[in-house]
Amino acid sequence: MIHFESVTKRFAAATALSDLSFVLPKGGVAGLLGPNGCGKTTALRLLLGLYLPDQGRVQVFGTPPNSQSSDRIGYLPEERGLYRRMTTTEVIRYYARLKNSRASPSEIDGWLDRLGISEFADQKVESLSKGTAQKVQFVATVVHRPQLLILDEPFSGLDPVSRELMRQAVLTLAGDGTTVLLSTHDMEIASRMCDTILMLNDGRKVLDGSLSEIFASFADDSIKIELDGAVPDLTGVLEVLDLGTVQELVLDAGVDPTDVLRELMSQTKLRRFELSTPSLGDIFLRMAKS
């Protein structure tokens, strides 16, 4: 569905994306992760045809982004934007018209009802709370039934109840066959929702694959210890992460944790030792640091 092939994008002297290649198949929820300024928004804008690549090729639905492909995409940008003087229904209907779609009143009502904002249907956007406006923007993004749904930080600023409502709505859409590309900093959301992950850092791809593959590749690659005194120099330990009372030791590939345990016991008084599988957040931090 989405194909980036050796894509590079520069702005004056800055390189936003460098030689980025990835393929996103149809269906499921894909997470686009990375620290601020890593090139996520640039990648999304290339995908939407708002930018043209300086090198490489971007394809969506088998063609370079164009007016037809944009009609099949729903895009919720990080910075929400609604016409303040329109009513909720007017703005949803207008955004659908811009996607060459005529949203029926029953469809609009159905979505508003699902997100619990049907009483705001005839209210002007300027009178809505931030959270309600965010839900209205979400409805405006999905009401034309897009095949590809791009969500940039869709849950930021929402209360837990609204967040769960929206999360369920996205998962329902994905279950109905919509491909979802979720750009977020929220690792907990990403690990709960995404099937595949693409992680960027400094304009380059640092991680790409299914969530289960990623966790498998990072499984048992670290141990958590608690001991008296400082951590000594140990063979096969790449990095020591200070987590307060506990230290996390990141092991080199192929290192047996029992060898590290043995070395530790010979040098220090060990109080705790456990094999650790890093969370997505830990992986994100490690990748961002590296």
Place this chain on the structure above:
Amino acid sequence: MKLLAVCKQEYLATVRTRAFLLSLILMPLLMGASIAIPLLGQNAATVAARRCVIVDRSRQLFDALQRAAATRNRELPQGEHYLFESNAPAERQAQGLALSREVRSERLFCFVEIEANVLEPAADDSMVQARYYSSTPTHLALPHWLQQALSREVRSLRLSAHGVDLQLLERAEVAVSFPSTTLYQAGHGRRTPPESRNPIEDILLPLLAAIVMFMSVLMGATPLMQSVLEEKMYRIAEVLVSSVPPTELMMGKLLGAIFVSFTLLALYAGGTGLSLMATGIPNPLSLIDVLWLLAFQTSALLMYGSVFLAVGSACNDLRETQTLIMPVLMLVMTPLLLLSVVISDPNGTLSTVASLIPFFSPILMMVRVMLEPGAPLWQALLALTGSAAMAFLCVVAAGRIFRVGMLSGGAAPTPRELARWVRRP
């Protein structure tokens, strides 16, 4: 379809606002008031009487001035009149002080001192033969009339002194009747006799057309800039350009502005037409005039509208637009400053050249087309082609600025950066 959706949204967003309805009513009212108030002011009496003391040291002019004032009072608006009183000449300083006190206390409006030598022709400009004293130097009507009346009486006395028959002189000085007249016409087996005409009526329609076009350009193009700015400020721009190609989005907005201006034209022209019908005056606007008006209006909207759009998309707030929009407004206003030249000499060199400059063509050529004898057809077509070509260039350049500007942030671009955006979209 997207273009029409944007066009409809832009049109409704403009005409549904209270500001639009208010300006729709206020514009003609303000224009009418700007013409009517000075006229009313000329006829409105502000004081019942303007008392004026005349100190006539020549002792020959007071009676004549009083007679002239009586005649003048019949012409003045009801209630206002000049009341002249004579003061026998006395010691200059003391008399002047006393009369000045009277003026300051508002018992007198003014006083006039006529010198004894007033009947002798002045040797040079430095020789003063009469003085007007007042505490309101900005009131010009009375001193102006007094100077004329005094000069007329002095001239009569001078001529009488040389034995000239004044009645004969007055008859000899009656001006030749010389009305402006239409040309002879012949056709369809009959000849139409020439008719006298009023030059004011001849220029009124082209002048109105120019002003209505100017207003509808401003009222159509300004909301474009504001709407783009709003879309940038409230982060709507990214949603829009991810759904509609920027050029299509911009064209939809421009079309909306054109329809807004056509609505204004229709309302104003329709209102004028109905007023004329009600008063029994035949409609002086021909179908050809209407077609020219629509064509020039469209090219003006495309030219100025795209520039306004480009400015809106390049800026991030209203303050930034004010700096960039100033030269554009000067460009829009220039044709109005040249109107008097074009009206007085429609086919002169300056009028011809100015009306062929694309940015000025819509208004100035429109006026020339409507003014008799009318601009040559080739010039009108050349002006329309030129302004259409300029409109195309403006739309292309503005489209490139719009494409980059809609997603840009930070400080407003410099003219050099704007030029770079145009060169490399």
